[in-house]
Amino acid sequence: MRLLTRKISARLSARRRSRFAAPAVLILGLLATGGAWAALAPAGAEEAGxxxxxxxxxxxxxxxxxxxxxxxxxxxxxxxxxxxxxxxxxxxxxxxxxxxxxxxxxxxxxxxxxxxxxxxxxxxxxxxxxxxxxxxxxxxxxxPTKDEYDPAKGDVARGGQFFRTNCTACHNFAGSGGALPKGKFAPSLIGVSSKHIFEAMQTGPQQMPVFSNGVLSPQDKRDIIAYLKKQEDTPSYGGFTLGSVGPVAEGMFAWLVGIGGLVGFGIWITAGSARVKKTNKKGANA
CATH class of the missing domain: 1.10.760.10 (Cytochrome c-like domain)
Incomplete structure (x- = not known):
């Protein structure tokens, strides 16, 4: 037994001393590494160009x-x-x-x-x-992908807080838009697609600031979109919204309809009293 072991050891030692031993071991190692990578690499590891x-x-x-x-x-x-x-x-x-x-x-x-x-x-x-x-x-x-701007994955309450903090100064409390200096304006967000709202926050078109993922995370953006979509679906329980543009429309309505109606009513009353006096004068002369 000892003799057989010595013979095998002698043969292996002789082969290790061969000049082809090191290249053979290197090739075997590379083949083993490549095979392991091909077998264990996750799907989709290669990025499409x-x-x-x-x-x-x-x-x-x-x-x-x-x-x-x-x-x-x-x-x-x-x-x-x-x-x-x-x-x-x-x-x-x-x-x-x-x-x-x-x-x-x-x-x-x-x-x-x-x-x-x-x-x-x-x-x-x-x-x-x-x-x-x-x-x-x-x-x-x-x-963005559909998953990134899906309002169903947003929190309406948190979105309302973010919107009132970052957006109402330009877009109005109801997202109806508003006037800006030098002939510019913040557009209405009513009826705008969720994807375009997300892209606008991400890229900052025209005078709008950029809300990158470092400022508002994708989840924060989804929350804001969820709030705006909820606003669209919520009916106006208080009556006429007048465009939800605030005191400008309300003041114009008060002046034109309220005060205008009172002025018209006053003119109607004075015109009626004038006709009565005219008739009385004619009756007295007769």
Missing amino acids: PDTDAIAAGRALFAVSCSSCHGLNGEGIVTKKGNQYGPPLIGVGAAAVDFQVESGRMPMAQPGAQAVRKRPVFTKEETAQLAAFVASLGAGPAI
């Missing part, structure tokens, strides 16, 4: 419809006075493009103080292509 076809199609659309204001490569165009004719789009992300184009704000019909919501010019497919191209120019917020 950018859709080059969508980026190319988006570049063509951008060159025709957007480059006159934003430049061929999204670098922006500066006027002779030093103002931005079209702001740069590098780093704004796909979410900003999706919001602006899908809501019809871009492309603008004509330059103005603020882009207004209108019927979208591009289809959903073309909007996605434009978003892919702009996203390729620089890292920025991506288009």
Whole structure:
């Protein structure tokens, strides 16, 4: 037995001294490591690269419809006075493009103080292509998934607190919007889709501040959306809302309907008394 053991040890020692031993061990180790990774790696570990076809199609659309204001490569165009004719789009992300184009704000019909919501010019497919191209120019917020802006996953009470703290100064307590300096305005949030509300908070369109995930977490944004959607579904138990724009509409209603009605009633009374006096005079002369 001892003799057999010595013979086996001698043979293994001889093979270890072979010049092919080290490369063979290295190759076996690499094969074992690769096989273990292939077997144990989680599904979806490989990230899909950018859709080059969508980026190319988006570049063509951008060159025709957007480059006159934003430049061929999204670098922006500066006027002779030093103002931005079209702001740069590098780093704004796909979410900003999706919001602006899908809501019809871009492309603008004509330059103005603020882009207004209108019927979208591009289809959903073309909007996605434009978003892919702009996203390729620089890292920025991506288009949110349905799970991120689902109001069913939000807390209405917390959303009301966040909205009253951060949003009512511009958008009004009921989300009906309001006037801002220099001809601008905060748009109404009534009837706006949950995705567009999320994207607006994420990207800060026009004069709106950016509420990044560091300022308002995705859950905070969902809470605000849940509150706004609850506001839309809640009937007005107090009567006429007058647009829910506050004391301006209420004051106008008081002046036109209230005081105007009293003035009209007073004129009717005085006109009636004048007719009575006229009839009495005629009867006395007869």
